[in-house]
Amino acid sequence: MTAGTSAPRMRADKERNRSHILEVAQEFFSEEGVSGSLDTIAKRAGVGPGTLYRHFPTREALIAALLQARYDELFDRRDVIERDEPDTARALERWLEALYDYSTAFDGLPEPLRVALFEESSPLATTCENFITATEGFLVAAQRENRAQEWVRGRDLFLGVLATAWVSGAVLADDSSAAVLQAVHKTGWMIPAT
Amino acid sequence: MTAGTSAPRMRADKERNRSHILEVAQEFFSEEGVSGSLDTIAKRAGVGPGTLYRHFPTREALIAALLQARYDELFDRRDVIERDEPDTARALERWLEALYDYSTAFDGLPEPLRVALFEESSPLATTCENFITATEGFLVAAQRENRAQEWVRGRDLFLGVLATAWVSGAVLADDSSAAVLQAVHKTGWMIPAT
DNA sequence: ACACAATACGGAGTCACACTCCGCTTCCCC
DNA sequence: GGGGAAGCGGAGTGTGACTCCGTATTGTGT
Structure with a gap:
């Protein structure tokens, strides 16, 4: 062949x-x-x-090409989490952390990612779709065990991660706001284990 | 005189x-x-x-001048809430909604507001400081009655509102993500009444 | 009413960046 | 090593931020 x-x-x-x-x-x-x-x-x-x-x-095409390498790495991370994290809520949390790291790779990255979410023509759009699908997977698993609010969707969590990353982009080095916001976000979607 | x-x-x-x-x-x-x-x-x-x-x-100076009128209006809203909302958590929630409306006044407004938070020279900086102080007021009241997580600060909530407003800026009209994110945020900082 | 500072105005000009177009070079295959 | 396709460089165009200074407008003192 x-x-x-x-x-x-x-x-x-x-x-x-x-x-x-x-x-x-x-x-x-x-x-x-x-x-x-x-x-x-x-x-x-x-x-x-x-x-x-x-x-x-376009600038987006260049960014997309740069993210390609990290993209594979991210999905490796997903596989690892899926394999050895039995706690579904914790799995979702770890996946969101991975997404956060990804969207913090460059300063100002959250902005084009957000835009791409609403412009299917963007080269970053399919990337985003994949992220949402993956998130949805973890989320549904957690919801089945009543470990995540049933009124959130994968898309919402992805946007939440982007928003948190956006805030971090301007946060001073010694400022803990980014961490607090992540915690607020997590407390918001998660249901504690009984 | x-x-x-x-x-x-x-x-x-x-x-x-x-x-x-x-x-x-x-x-x-x-x-x-x-x-x-x-x-x-x-x-x-x-x-x-x-x-x-x-x-x-600067662009910021122009924006700041434009926001001045709405600024007064916002602090009127604060006074109303303080006067007739006995439930401290609900009061904080209403204040955050007011802040959200404020930062959604123009498309793209969250960005300069976020930047201003970390550049004291910006004409928007003092505006932001006032918002944070006001938020801190509502927050402390709620925390005293154990109606808000004690590990969040006014600054964090303000950033959270900005982040939510930032997301909404690109959301499609029929998309409910903005609302869901607001709910996640609220569920995150709030402690339900006993 | 008038003149004369002081103050503010306009718009041409500069600089930086996004993005295009086409004559020329480089590559690859025979 | 010759020829045509593929790709390259950089000058050129357009737009927006921001400045500078000759000119016009305003308020005041007489």
């Missing part, structure tokens, strides 16, 4: 540029947050802006 | 321009959200950009 429909093999220079841009963008977004200047990324990568935009037509 | 230090009386044209800019900005921000183009506001108001920036040196 052939290599499959998904990888028509790239020209060498294209592939080289693409991965180099991603490296540079990774570093740049880590320093400046996801709303830093794209032209600067191109300059730092030693390519023209045209090249950057040909590879990643 | 003289008119006092606070109002050195403005030149007629200055006063006229200032209030006209505010009218236009009010309408424009209502349509486009608080991150719309300032130059466009100047154009619509029939003044040069210089005039707009002389009156309101």
Whole structure:
């Protein structure tokens, strides 16, 4: 059989540029947050802006490509939780923590993720959908054992995580608000074990 | 005695321009959200950009001026709640609803408010501080009667409200997520009456 | 009523960033 | 190693934030 429909093999220079841009963008977004200047990324990568935009037509596309690696890692984490966490509420909690870490990967990341939730054309949209589906899985399991409020949905919890991550983005290093808000959120959806 | 230090009386044209800019900005921000183009506001108001920036040196200053009117209204609401709501938890809840309405006044308003919380130089900063103080008042009263978790602070609840408002900013009209998140938040900080 | 500071105005100008377009280069296959 | 397709660079365009200074408007003292 052939290599499959998904990888028509790239020209060498294209592939080289693409991965180099991603490296540079990774570093740049880590320093400046996801709303830093794209032209600067191109300059730092030693390519023209045209090249950057040909590879990643929008900022969201670039972010999506960067998140791809972490995406796989996140779903590994999900599998681990599913495998060795018998307590359904605790499992859901751990999954939400994982999601939180994911959406805190870069400064300002929650914003495009939130937007993507309501624009199906965004390259981040399907990513978000997957997160919601996974969340829904953990949530339903917890609800079946009466360990989560039955009036919440996966979508709501995902938005809650995003909102918490959004707040953290501006929180001072010594401020405990992010932790408190996570606790409020958790106390809100969870039903304590009997 | 003289008119006092606070109002050195403005030149007629200055006063006229200032209030006209505010009218236009009010309408424009209502349509486009608080991150719309300032130059466009100047154009619509029939003044040069210089005039707009002389009156309101930053976007935050303009927003702050616009919020001033609603600010008074909000604190009236606080007084009403304080006067005729004997249930301390319900009083806090109503106050948080008022804050939520306030921070939903314009599209995108939660963002500058959040930023202002961590930049004391912002003209919105003192506004935020007042909100937190007021929230703290309701919260402490509720905590004294064991109707609110003792590990939350006014600042946390304010941030929680902002976060909820932030989510609502992108929510589809028929989506109930905003309401659910508010409920999660409430369930999180509140302790049911015995 | 008038002149003359003082004050405020307007809009052209600068800078930074997003994003496009096309002549030229590089690659790959025969 | 030749030729056509694929990709590249960077100059160019458009928009928005924000400044600067010559000009117009205002209020006041005479």
